[in-house]
Amino acid sequence: MTSPFSRPGAAPFTERTPRVVAARKLTRRAERDKTGRFLAEGANAVEAALAHAWDGGGTVHELFVTERAAAQHENLLAVAEEAGVPVSPITDRAAGGLSETVTPQGIVAVCALIDRPLETVVAAGARLVVVLVDVADPGNAGTVIRVADAAGADAVVLAGDSVDPHNGKCVRAAAGSLFHPAIARVRDVPAALGACASAGLRTLAAHGYAETELDRIDLTPPTAWVFGNEAHGLPAEILGATDLAVRIPLYGRAESLNLATAAAVCVYATAMAARQPNG
Template sequence: MPSETMTNPRADRVRDVAKLATRTARNRRRQFLAEGPQAVREALRLDAARRADGKEPAVVELYASEACLSRYPEIAHLAEATGLLRLADDDVLAAMADTVSPQGIVAVCPMLDVPLDAVLAARPRLIAVMCRVQDPGNAGTILRAADSAGADAVVLTSGSVDIYNPKAVRSTAGSLFHVPVVLAAETAALVEAARAAGLGVLAADGAGPLDLDILQDESAARRAGGVQASDAVAAGGGYRLEGPTAWLFGNEAQGLSEAEKALADHRVAVPLYGRAESLNVGTAATVCLYASARSQRR
């Protein structure tokens, strides 16, 4: 355990960390902030796995209060193993963090995004693509839902929110350190590459002609050996939800553009059983990704 505790919230080092709240500083340094026990623990777990594999670190600076380390023994153990840990008091941690209360721990992490080619080379079965999603909370929620549904990667197209924005990082609840993320993809090129890698492409579109429930029913019926090929073509367009799929999710206000929809194999609507006119993009993405996961895994 390091003996000296940082107590000056106006120290240069503290200011340098705090600057990562701005996109300019993040992009210049190719670093971002993880705040709070949940995010930092997942960063440290990834870091430990990478170091064990001789890969580049996932954490490069680490600041925590003694109270936090006492409260979370697993984090304390991982933190000490990095050799990076510096103790800091609550004023210093608050000055570093974007949140009012970083709950006693802050890490500086190198950006994690990977090239699209690397993702596609790993033969993914489920990819979530955010097309110009703007709200950091929505982006983080979709990334977390993609992780929950076992997606192999998440893509944010150019014009999307910065996933390294502190609010987005918080909303991922650590999933940013679990799922490969591809940034600033151009949608048409992305769809072409995904298709070449064997993925079908579905656009989530509330006005789409295909009903997600029909796709799920047909997938279940094929599993049970009972579907008629002609029925499938009539109702579900012949799309196999159990196959590898990239889902496109649109901007929260405008949805997918006509050009984006035209890129997909099919436009698929989540059924609305009540009187809601639409789902928010996070909710729609959750239902679509879980439908794919379920069809792929049963």
């Protein structure tokens, strides 16, 4: 395809161009919720967004690229063109304004929000779901979404006061996986747990002080793992509303694991157990 930089008269958009100004506002959650749009930055995320849209799962409204990123990612621009997604050249400074990370990637898609209603996301037939309750750090949320995707989870539910999965740092940490498992956002945590139960999933709460250790339970049944806030864990009433609280055994002297590594251990142990030939 023709690079947007080689078209005659196509001066790149600057940080003052109205479409860039509008896109930049999407770094704020309120604006994302109002417009139903968010920014997917970086080649991984853009590639996943385009593939997701191609599969009919979402919409990519437009794509911004710097000259350097356009040269690096010609294949992505070709995919965008084939899909009828407008591609606009931007300056490096404009790309910086669209980035929530220290190193702007120079390629950013404006996408339709990817979350869906809880009842369509957690449905009968699901075998592995991850529920995040009051998770505050977008990098953690994105890393857990990536782990959930790798483990073949059907869905990730961001419940309670959890961070918005469309946050730029979450998108970055998810490395494209944001578009893979079904994603729901729901304030009402008991409703999220109820949906899991209705879908036939056992709810397991990851809890550092639980009596039951991870390596002592049968991990083959369909399971929803529930993880709490990085500092405070799960509220007592949520713990009480799950089927079982489980702790990762600590064999050394560490007092805990961080959220993302704890989720990796629990979710992968479950995914691997469910697939064991004699499991």
